[in-house]
Amino acid sequence: QKEVEQNSGPLSVPEGAIASLNCTYSDRVSQSFFWYRQYSGKSPELIMSIYSNGDKEDGRFTAQLNKASQYVSLLIRDSQPSDSATYLCAVTTTYNNNDMRFGAGTRLTVKP
């Protein structure tokens, strides 16, 4: 089992819709959770970090964490074509010196 799993997609949504990206992780003692966005040919950029169960909102983005079920999700409201990118889920745990483990990423396409 991979440490961090994501649906590779592609996920396609129409402009203005809500895009829902999901991520599961295998290590129960994982502590910190991150979502990165990577445009084609560019390096990843941090969108959200979340550390506690529940929802965290930042503009059009909402991260949701459920440690009991070991999943973290990212919702993008009012999706725009400029949101089209690959979204990487990342998790850190204390046992491996806080090294960050990445999912393979979900490719999102927002169609005008």
Add this chain to the structure above:
Amino acid sequence: GAVVSQHPSRVICKSGTSVKIECRSLDFQATTMFWYRQFPKQSLMLMATSNEGSKATYEQGVEKDKFLINHASLTLSTLTVTSAHPEDSSFYICSARDSSGSRRETQYFGPGTRLLVL
């Protein structure tokens, strides 16, 4: 937000030459930096973890004698690809971990270096 720079952004070299890539954290100190490689349409692959003042830790399958890492200060890590070959052509990305309490181990990425070995 935290800024990480990488230099050069793009390099083309002949087979057999060595290439050095610099990664700098501009507004925070990073005791730990990471080097990744990404081939087209593939996910990030961690190559090594660079710790300031100590030897780097390499992932399985990554040759430490080919990919030399130096982390001499809290803001600078370098990756040298020695005797580069065409199969080393890739997108190399560094990240720096901000260990300050408010940022809780967040990694910030540099813009990447695209290496093409002819």
